[in-house]
Amino acid sequence: TQSTRPQRLLNAVQKNATRGDPRSVVKAIDDFCRHKEWAMNVGDEKGCILDSVVSEINPAAVLELGTYCGYSTVRIARLLPPHAKLITLEFNPDFAAIARQVIAWAGLEEKVQLVEGASGDWIPKMKEQFGITTFDLVFLDHWKDRYLPDTKLMEECGLLRKGSVLLADNVICPGTPDYLEYIRSSPRYESRYFKSHLEYTKVEDGLEKSVFKG
Ligand SMILES: C[C@H](C[C@H]1O[C@@H](n2cnc3c(N)ncnc32)[C@H](O)[C@@H]1O)NC(=O)c1cc(-c2ccc(F)cc2)cc(O)c1O
Ligand SMILES: [Mg+2]
Numbered sequence: 001t002q003s004t005r006p007q008r009l010l011n012a013v014q015k016n017a018t019r020g021d022p023r024s025v026v027k028a029i030d031d032f033c034r035h036k037e038w039a040m041n042v043g044d045e046k047g048c049i050l051d052s053v054v055s056e057i058n059p060a061a062v063l064e065l066g067t068y069c070g071y072s073t074v075r076i077a078r079l080l081p082p083h084a085k086l087i088t089l090e091f092n093p094d095f096a097a098i099a100r101q102v103i104a105w106a107g108l109e110e111k112v113q114l115v116e117g118a119s120g121d122w123i124p125k126m127k128e129q130f131g132i133t134t135f136d137l138v139f140l141d142h143w144k145d146r147y148l149p150d151t152k153l154m155e156e157c158g159l160l161r162k163g164s165v166l167l168a169d170n171v172i173c174p175g176t177p178d179y180l181e182y183i184r185s186s187p188r189y190e191s192r193y194f195k196s197h198l199e200y201t202k203v204e205d206g207l208e209k210s211v212f213k214g
Contacts, residue, residue, distance in 0.1 A: 005037055006069050006098040012036070013105050020107035022078035029071050029102075034200045041071035042141060042169050043199025049207050050139070053167050054079045059136035063126070063159075064088040065119045065150060066142030070099035072169075076139065077108040086111055087130060089142070091118045119146060123153045134161040140168040140179075147179035155188075155212075162214030173198045173205040183210045 003011075012032035017024040030044045042050060054076050062080070067073055067090035077086050090096040096116045103112050113130065115122055119142060126132045138154065140147045147168055154160055171180055171193070183189050191210040198205040
């Protein structure tokens with residue numbers, strides 16, 4: 001049977017990265033996607049911006065929407081302090097299965113809770129299921145037309161506190177126009193755009209960092 005791209009990405013990790021070394025897992029995926037097959041990871045250029053935001057916040061509770069193969073999950077989790085928790089939602093079971101193995105290869109299972117399911121179903125259950133009060137950081141990287149409804153849902157569910165940071169990938173390409181319009185015009189957020197490029201390409205893309213004002 002034909003392998004899938006996520007399976008070939010996992011094979012590249014298991015072949016080229018050192019078990020328990022998250023940095024080598026990130027490098028193996030970036031090398032694979034740059035030189036072998038493009039894949040929709042946040043990538044190394046936007047990944048450095050992600051790293052700086054995570055390091056600045058030093059979050060205890062992180063939510064990632066859209067795990068895919070776990071590249072940004074590993075990038076974030078490798079920077080978290082001990083006892084910090086990253087919950088990542090992925091509704092495609094095949095992608096989730098690959099991501100679990102990538103996260104395990106990096107040795108980060110203790111810090112990561114991968115939940116298989118749709119963000120719209122799980123966001124309202126975060127408090128009761130995982131004992132979360134609020135998230136310090138949310139990384140939005142799932143269907144681009146879900147960024148806005150899920151942000152409103154997180155507000156309604158009381159998952160954001162004064163100072164919570166939303167970091168959104170792909171606000172230019174593929175683009176999230178309704179989310180950008182809302183978050184940039186809302187008095188409840190302070191937003192800043194970090195110009196970059198679509199992963200592994202010269203096409204413009206960027207990250208929008210928005211701080212909730214409560
Ligand atoms: C959406 C995907 C990422 C993953 O998100 C999961 N997902 C979805 N909706 C939900 C939910 N509601 N709940 C849980 N998980 C969920 C899915 O299954 C994918 O695995 N990401 C992208 O499509 C994406 C696409 C591009 C891209 C850019 C230029 C092109 F020419 C082609 C593609 C770049 C990127 O950087 C992306 O991030
Ligand atoms: Mg993305």
